Amino acid sequence: DGGITQSPKYLFRKEGQNVTLSCEQNLNHDAMYWYRQDPGQGLRLIYYSQIVNDFQKGDIAEGYSVSREKKESFPLTVTSAQKNPTAFYLCASRRGSGNTIYFGEGSWLTVV
C-alpha cells in the first residue's frame, strides 16, 4: 500500500540524548515535512524539504536537524539542544505543485 510510514510509534529517551525519528514514503512525493503537535497549539512546522539534498527551516527548527539523501526518506533528529522535546511528531508529504499534504501516523516522543 502507498503511504507514509513513521517509526517508532512510541519512543522514550533520557534527557540529553539525541534521538532520530524515521519517515519513509512510497508515494513518489517531492516535498516532505516535519510537524510537531502539542496539546492546544495545533501543528507547528519544524523543517521541510522540496527536493533531495535540500531542506529549509520551519517555524521551530531550533534543536532539530534533518537530512534528505533520498526522495523517499526524511529523518528527523531531536537533539539534546531541544529544550522541551516531549511531543507528538508528524511527518507529511506533498505531490508536485499540489496544495494538500498527507500525514503519517505520527511518533510519540517522551523524554524523561
Added chain:
Amino acid sequence: QKEVEQDPGPLSVPEGAIVSLNCTYSNSAFQYFMWYRQYSRKGPELLMYTYSSGNKEDGRFTAQVDKSSKYISLFIRDSQPSDSATYLCAMTPVRNQGGKLIFGQGTELSVKP
C-alpha cells in the same frame, strides 16, 4: 495575533446533531482551504479541500468559505459517534513557497450516542 484562529472546544453534541466547526484567518492571500480529521493518537487525514469562496459538499460534510469575512466552516450533518475526533483547518496562499500550510489549533468534537 495568530494567522488562523480556531475554537479548541471541546465540543460535545448528541448523535444526529448538526455540527458547525469554524476558523477565522487574517491573511487575505489565503486561497486554498482544507479540513483535516484527526482521531486520537493518529495522524491527520484530509477530509475536505476547497479553493476560494463557496461551498463544497461531500456526503454528510459541507465546507464553506467566506473570503469577504475571512471565515471558513465545516458542517457535519447527522453526526455519528465515529465523527468524534479533532478537526483541524488549514490554509495556504496561491503562491505558496515550499507548500507550507498554516493550521488552526484544532477543535475536539465528541458525538454522544
